[in-house]
Amino acid sequence: MVSKKYNLESQLRNLFENSQEPLCYSQIESSLNTKYNKTSVYRQLEKLLNNGVLNKLETNKGSFYELKSSSNNHLHTHCKICNDIKCIADQTIKPSEGVSGFVNEQFSLVIEGLCGKCSKQ
Ligand SMILES: [Zn+2]
Numbered sequence: 001m002v003s004k005k006y007n008l009e010s011q012l013r014n015l016f017e018n019s020q021e022p023l024c025y026s027q028i029e030s031s032l033n034t035k036y037n038k039t040s041v042y043r044q045l046e047k048l049l050n051n052g053v054l055n056k057l058e059t060n061k062g063s064f065y066e067l068k069s070s071s072n073n074h075l076h077t078h079c080k081i082c083n084d085i086k087c088i089a090d091q092t093i094k095p096s097e098g099v100s101g102f103v104n105e106q107f108s109l110v111i112e113g114l115c116g117k118c119s120k121q
Pocket residue numbers: 079080081082083084114115116117118119
């Protein structure tokens with residue numbers, strides 16, 4: 001029997017590997033094949049964060065997650081109205097460049113504002 005925990009972890013890894021944009025909790029939850037309770041999903045996300053698999057992005061509408069391997073220190077834009085988040089892959093920065101001895105572990109590079117659609121309304 002395959003344990004439930006293994007299933008959830010592989011489902012999450014799969015989900016993020018196939019996603020072009022960062023995902024928030026409700027998107028993650030609705031993409032899972034099996035119904036898990038919130039605590040299990042958050043615990044698994046936390047584990048993937050600690051293992052360096054995922055990267056967490058904080059916005060004024062909550063957290064988003066994305067694969068760390070795809071997040072080579074790039075910027076994100078987040079729309080405060082429709083909650084749309086995008087990776088700006090060609091805008092890479094090195095936050096700790098020049099800070100000697102500092103080890104990067106987590107990046108949360110989000111520009112808050114209005115997307116093209118919402119800014120026209
Ligand atoms: Zn918007």
